[in-house]
Structure formats: structure tokens, C-alpha cells
Amino acid sequence: MNTLEKFRELGISENILTSIKKKGFEAPSPIQAKIIPEIFNSTDDLIGQAQTGTGKTAAFGIPIIQLLSEERNKVKALILTPTRELCLQVAEELNTLKGKKKTKIIPVYGGQSIDLQIRRLQEGVDIVVGTPGRIIDHLKRKTLNLSHIEFLVLDEADEMLNMGFIEDIEYILKNTNSTKRTLLFSATMPKEIKQIAQKYMKNQRVVAVENKTLTTDLTDQIYFEVNEDDKFEALCRIRDIVPDFYGIVFCRTKVDVDNVANKLIDRGYSAEALHGDISQYQRERILKKFKNKQINILVATDVAARGIDISDLTHVINYSLPQDPESYVHRIGRTGRAGKEGTAITFVTPDEYRRLVYIMRIAKAKIKKGDLPKVEDIIETKKAKIIEEIKATAETVDYEKNRHIDELSKELLGQLTPEQIVKALLSMNYGDEFDESSYSEIRDTKSVNRKGKARLFVSMGKENNATPKSLADFIYEKTGVEQRLLREIKVFDKFSFVTVPYEEAEVILTYFKKNKRGKRPMVEIAKEKKN
Template identity: 60%
Template sequence: MEKMIKFKELGLSENILKALEKKGFEEPTPIQEKTIPLLLSGTKDIIGQAQTGTGKTAAFGLPILEKIKQHQKYVQAIIVAPTRELAIQVADEMNSFKTDRKIKIATVYGGQSISQQLRRLREGVDIVVGTPGRIIDHLNRKSLKLDRAQYVVLDEADEMLNMGFREDIENILTHAHEDRQMLLFSATMPPEILAIAKRFMGEYDIVRVKKQQLTTNLTDQIYFEVSRNDKFEALSRIVDIETEFYGIVFCRTKVDVDTVASRLIERGYDSDALHGDVSQHQRERILRKFKSKQINVLVATDVAARGLDINDLTHVINYSLPQDPESYVHRIGRTGRAGKEGTAITFVTPDEYRKLMYIQRIAKTDIRKEQIPDVHDIIEIKKNRIMEELRFSIENGRFDAYREMAQNLMELGDPEDVLCAILKSNYKDELEAKNYNKIRKVQLENKGKTRLFIALGKENGMNVKKLIAFIQNEVKIESKLIRDIKVLESFSFVTLPFREAEVVLAAFKKKKKGRKSIVEKANVKRK
């Protein structure tokens, strides 16, 4: 197995390493491995070429958090992102990395209260993450000053150019301190990107990561809405309901892996744990048992599962969401191999819905919602299995050693009661609903709204009523959730709650058949 680089080898501080360990990040992605040492040790500008979903936020975020000062009254770093969803995600990720350091991070984007943004900026923030239009707005208002910013990051620069933000980007860069360090990340390198680099960047390093196809075909992908406390019960039900479960359960941290594996073993499942602290000898022993199906549930971290050559898994379960879309695809790609279909199941807690939708969008895949198996369904399946086992035993077994005891049992009472007593003695924990823990229903995070652009307007015969009907024809959604409808000559806008908007986008994406989708997220410039 190839040598695995660890975050601690990149020069990061103990505080940051502890934050990474808490999040379950053990091994850096290629863009992180190449970029972090350059940023920590050098002052050159950097152009990073890597597709979305490869862990770029940590690649630039960790070194910036290491190098900026404790809380100041001025902006030390500005990060420009093409959409508010990406801006929110970047800010959330950086907040999770900063540990206990007094560093304030603020987001500024269209659709968010301007007064709230103004108040936060007046109070003083160290890192601003925002979309081009709203950043320009604050620069014009003088509520945002970049004259002391040490770092300027353009995230997904090619996407911003595609959305028509070149002038805004150049405007922002003219406001930044001339001695700042500039970091430009882009999936592609069109001439416009290189022109910006030539005009605004000094001496720079180029970091390239080989593009990988983030898709998988033979894997059925589903997710369950579940609270953190109910994940284990949900996992148990999934294993129980399958005739022959044979899969890997991915956890974020080594502690989680040990906890889940121990609980599975306590419940009688054939399971074991694999993570970075497992010795090579133990690893080989565990994998031999797993490959020979002496154990059928392997609980592992991403790093520990690397390099496994196992082709016939029935399931991959994301007990915890992975670091990024690339990791998600690597995980689920371990099933659905060798021409066999497999199932990938992801547990999503109420605060993780946005990240799930991000993974789905970047990995260009469909992950559908399903219900956790009901207790009564589990019990019915177990009863059927017991019946099948007994039928096989009756047809093929030899019972000489048991006949005398069976005859004595028949004398104890009614034969049916005797049989009931035997079944209860052997299966009472499995066949009685009261012995199963309840799984509470949860409501996934549904905060915020999304503005949608629809490429149909009055010239297509659209009005408010027809536009609502057009959407409802594809997606079952209450009309009262479709708000702020604006029907213009050749196109229209509507606003939906975040979750419903994602469902609408997914529905129309399926229909586009190689063409541009008729319904898209409205960009900041035109909405």
C-alpha cells in the first residue's frame, strides 16, 4: 500500500491538527497536500487548478488561519466565491477549523440582511467570505476596506467569470493591499484567468491536481434523515433487514469507529474496526476475516479503507458525511463493482442537509430520500427467516439426539404452547417490538431561501398562475411555498425555501437531455 501523507507532516500547528482530528480528517487531499506547505512557508502567490469537491477550502483556509493574527479591527483576509451557497460553506468550514482562537469570520452575499452585514463589519471581522456583487456593494459604501488585507482568495474563479463577474473581480483586486498574497483556485485555466493572474499577481506557483471523474453508475444511492443519537439504531435495522449484508460503515473519527464496532459486537453482529491506529498485523488479520466473510460489517475511517481490493460489497454506509464530494464518490465506489449493483446509504442529521445537497450537485449524482425500516417490517422479515431455517432443517436434518427431550417437552403441555415457549426462549429479543429502540422523526434544516431563474416568460404565454402550474407539473409542491414570482418578457424568477428549491432543480436537471436546464439558480447579477 502506498505511503499515506498525514496532516501533521504538512507543518500545521497542534491546535489545527486537533481540530482536524475532531472532524475526522486524517489524510490530506492532493490539493491540500500540495498547497498547504507552500502557503505556510512562502509568500508567493498561488494558482491552484483543481475541480470543485477536492477539498480546496481547507487547502487555503488552514494556512490562512495559521498565519493571521488574533482578532483585529480590520479585515485580514477576503475570500470571493461565485455563489452564496459556496460562501456559506466556506465560512462554516473555516469556523470549524479555527479552534479556540479569537478570529471573527463574516459572510456577505445578496439576499442576506444588509443591516446585519453592516453591523458585523462595523464591529470588526478578520475574514470576509462573500459573493462579488455584495462585496462591491460594501466597498462602495466604505463599510468594507481591504487596504490591510494580507490574503485575497478567488475560489472557483472560472465559474465567476462564466457568471459575468470579471469586472467585479478586477474592481475588488484594485481595492486590496498591493503586498497581499493572492490565491486563485479554478477548475479550468481559460485565457481570462491567466490575464487576471498577469495583471494582479506577482511571482506565483502553479499547483495542479489531476482531474478525476466524480461519478458512479452501478450504485443505488439513498439517504435517511436521522438524529445523531439514533444513527446506531438505524444502522442496526439496515443490517437486519438485508438477507446477506456485506459492507463497510464509514465513520469520521477513530473514536467513532471503535464505538460503533464495539456496539455492533455487543448486539451480536460479526463486526470489526479499522482505522489509523490499527497495526499492520491487525489490519491484515481483520481484512482476511472480512474477505472470507467471517465478519460482514467492517467499520472504518476513510484512510483505513484506502487500498481495499474487495469487489462484492452489498452496501457502503456513510455513518458520517465525508470531508468532500470526492471522498463521497471514493467511498460509494467500493460497492457497485465488477458488474454487480450495490447500495450506498448516507445518514444525514438536521444540520447537514446543505452539505448533502452540495455533495449531490458537485458529484453530479442523485441521492434519493428513503424511510428507515420500520420495527414491524424488521420483525416480519426475521420471522420469515426463522421459518425458512426451520423448514430447511426439518427437510434435511437428523434429530435422533433430540427426540427424547422433544417427547418430554410434549408432556409439559399443549404442543403449540411448548413450541411458543421455545421460540420465545430463543428469539424474544428479536421478535418483540418493545425490545427495539424508537427512532425519532427529524426535520432537516430548511433555513434560507433560493431564488430560481426560469427561462420562460410572457412571450411563452406565462403568467403567475401558469408558472406555478408549470413547476407543480414536475414537482409536488404547495403553491404557497412559491413566492416573489416575477414574470418578465422572456424569463421569470421565483423564490422557494432552500430544500424545495433543490428538489425543483433536480427535477428539471433530469429533463434537460444534454441541453441547458430551463430552471437554474438565479445568479447575483440578474436576480
């Protein structure tokens, strides 16, 4: 069966099938196979129960793009997401699926200029992908009208619940028309989500797919905390500390892939770029070179790397943090094939740490923090490799078959000392390898106060039936910070105190700062006592 035939059987148009082919999809995921026909063939509201990374964006995006009316100057679909990162990801994914259809899709989120968003909305938009807070800002300014939408999607509803957005969601729902179709996607179905569905969805039906187990057993996993501007230097150091490096470097965008690959080539590394703009002929040529180890670094996007089946990679490097836990598992799984262990390295900027914790928690991944190689260690590694190469050559070359080498060596020994000859040959062949100035300084991402501990105030106490254990469990469940890192837990009648390392404190505070927007966060830095 043609690889697109299974998608065609779902009722997808030829225009979108062309986009699917370009993206490299081979067959519908379970949630796509169940949801797409339901949206096409019924008018019911739907609840899709599926975990992150199962292809649900395409599951709702494909039929929505295909079914939207051609009427201009009205927002026809709203997709709510809990985070800015997911908002951008969903908008980007929908734009790659629409093909030649002139559907205008924009992301709307906090942190971007609201004036820019207003101008784009005034120009006419078909699909808005947004975070709850910024959508409410536009509703209150009357710069967004949701009274004519055909579809409303609540993506990762349980995560929006965890982040305290339920009241915001209800406010948004009250500002929409009653004729729309509502599609709700959630990995879990807590009672608050069920209440939203019961209250605001009509004739709702649940479409569930079995959760897949995410496994990362065969891979040694390390993360390095680096500033964005230092990622390339960190990549070069990792490459140079591993004599037989053979791996894939994952970037988020095509532009990043080209930039990283070109910079590697400029530095003398054997690398190639692979992304969606590469022709099929070029793709096959590059993969052949990579499989034959004519190049040892492949820089790629997630989509372009689909279908690459190579079992002996030493490394996968997440130059850009994956969007979700399943993408992380798919990436790093390439090093653990055929029973061989590999190393997965992830670069994390300080403000991405919370998302790394989320990936670790969902994927049950044990990612340990590492220290980037020092320049002196890289030099020593290079020396050891050169010695091995020279010894191997000395033991295997048949000098009798090459009398000119034999004659030349004797002539040189008659004119120079052995030490002079060795130094000269090493300088001619390896002089640049030992140039420490070719490595740039990597700045420390830690501020001074992150090395210590933080005392946190929690507005939950004995009156809420809190105990030290239940409080530790609660914080772990919400943020992924392990209970063993929570120390000196003191529970009083109406509040509690917890001491944690600064790094984990940032994760906890970031989470609860977004919880219950407009109200005092449940967790804050404890105020110092005044003498």
C-alpha cells in the same frame, strides 16, 4: 519506494511527513504533485485548476504551513471559502497537517459568535480560514488586519462567483498588502474569475490537472431525509431489514465514530470503530475481523477507511453527508467492486438538502429518495430469516451422530404438543427479536407546507432575453433542480414566475438568497395578489 518518499521528494518537512503518514496518504494526488513544488520553488502567483475533492487543500496547505514565518501576533495567511462547511473542513484539514508546528489556525464564518471570533483573533492567529461575508464584517470592525499576510488563497473561486461573492472578494483583496502571494483554485475558469486574476494577481501561472470522471454505476443509491437525532434509529432499522447486512458506516468525526459504534454494540450488533486515533495494531486486528465477517458493521471516518479493499460489501451508509462529490463517489464505490452491485444509503437532514443536490449534480449520481423501513416490515423480515435458518438446520443436521438431541426431542414430544415445544424454543431463542418497543419513533421531517408547491418570482424577463426554456436551464445550471420540475413558467417583460414543489423551492431560494449579498435576491417567493 517508501510510501512517504514521493511526498519527501516534493520538499516536504519531516514534521509534516509525520502528519501525512498518520492521515494515511500513500502518494500525492496530481494537483499536489504539481502545486506543492511550484509554491516551494517560485514566487509567482498560481492558479490551480482542479475539481472539488482532488486534494487541493493539502496542495496549498502543506507548503503554506511549512513556509510561514515565525513572527507572532500577525495574520500571515487568509484562505477564503464559499461556504461554512468548506471553511470548517479546510481549517480541520490544516490543523491535522501542521504536526508539531505551533501554527494557530481558526475558522471564521457567519453563524458563529462574532465576539468569540474577535477574542480568538486578539489572542493571535497565523492562518484565518473564512467566508467572504464574515471576513468583511471583521475588516469593517477593524478586528482583522490583512496588511501583513504572506499568502491569500481563493478556494473554489467559481463557486464563490456562483454565489455572488465577486464584489466581496474584490473588497477583501483591496484590504490586503501587495507583497503577498495569491493562490486561486477553481474547477472552471469563467471570464469573471479570469478578470479577478488579471487585476489582482502578479505573474500568475495556471497549473491544471485533468478532470477525473466520477462514476457511480454499480451502486443502487438511496437517500433518507431524517432529523439529526433520528439518524441512529434509522441506521438500526436499515441494518435489521437486511438479513445479511455487511457494510461500512461513514461518520465525519472521530467522536461520531466512537458514539455510533458504541451505541451499536450496546444494542447487540457486531460493530467496531475505525479512526485516526486507532493504533496500527488495533487497525489490523479490526480489519481482519471485518474481512473474516466476525463483525458485520464497520464505523469509520473517510481517512481511516483509506486502503480498505473489500469486494463484497452489501452496504455503505453515509451517516454524515460527505464533504464533496469525490468523497461521496469514493465511499459508495466500495459496494460496486468485482462487478457486484451494492446499496449506498445517505442520511440527509433538511438543511443539508442543497448540498446533496450539489453532490448529485457534480457526481452525476442518481440518488432516489427512499422511505425508512416500518417496524412491522422489520418484524416480518426477521420472521422470514428465522424460518430459513430453522429449515436449513433441519435439512443439514445429522441427528444420528447426536443421539442426545434425538432422545431429548422424543422425550419432549411425549410430554408436550409439537406446537408447545416450537413456541417455547422460539421464545427462548428469539423472543427479544420481536419486541416492537425496542424501536423508537422516527419523526417526519416534512412540515405541512412542504408537501405542496411554491410560486417563485424571478427578476428576469424578456428584457433579459429570457424564455421559459432558458430560464429553466439557468435555474438548473445554478441549483441542480431539474427542468422537468419547473412548471407554469410565465415570462413577462421585466420578471417571470415559476412553480416548483416546495422541496425544490427551498433549494432554489437558499441558493439565490446568498446571491448578490446586500441586494434583493434574484428569486423570491411570489407575493399573493390582494383582492
